[in-house]
Amino acid sequence: MPDTRLSNLLNTGQNPTQATDTLLAALGTCQAETILVANEVGLGIIPETPLGRTFRDDTGQLHQRTAAHANNVALMVAVSTCLAQLLCKLAQPASKARGSCPLPPAKWSGPAGDARH
Template identity: 45%
Template structure:
């Protein structure tokens, strides 16, 4: 693992486990200028309301990028902004990113399935981008393999792809945290980037 990858983290948990809140708190501890990369799309009124609620909960200090499928591109964009701001920080401190949070890899994977994109190739591109990203990046993902086996081939295929994605990201980053009932459990990593 490179020193760059060591600063990134995967935050796992089930639905309503508190994983997003844990990641938000962690990102906020890293500095006042944060980027939230949203993978959700407002496909119906309930989802639109959920997205609005999440946006309101984040509060000030967050800049939002939307990346339904091009997550590597969005992360690269944050890196380019941060590199430029390193040179001109005094002139434009609001553009500098202290932390990036991706919420969430599960919706991103679902979007890839819907778009007919290759999840393995997209995961490879994501990891390559993380390897060059200097801003600590917190990636939120669902642990969906602890429940019932889905009864459809598509459901089983998605569950398997989610498990493989989580394993690849967990192996690549320096920190992994599992959240259950709002309580974070450190699975991998230690040091100053861990809350």
């Protein structure tokens, strides 16, 4: 979601730094547990256009600034449901770790005949 907002700001000529400040201020006053999901940028090809490079750079700044204020940060690439469940449990406080993760049970979708779970 932050990436979409940033893209909209850049396309309309608005200041992404100010928007990031506003986001961080709002998150700082929020009492609820909040999870932000964003696309990874910067590990792939170099964008061809100046706007693409600006988006990549500004997104990286947004991610770094947001991560600096977070209790937990995870980079998940092509993550399986099993790993997502584990990360979900690890992110919970110890008192809640015995509870269930809100993700559905994991199922192995490997080669036929392989019955791992």
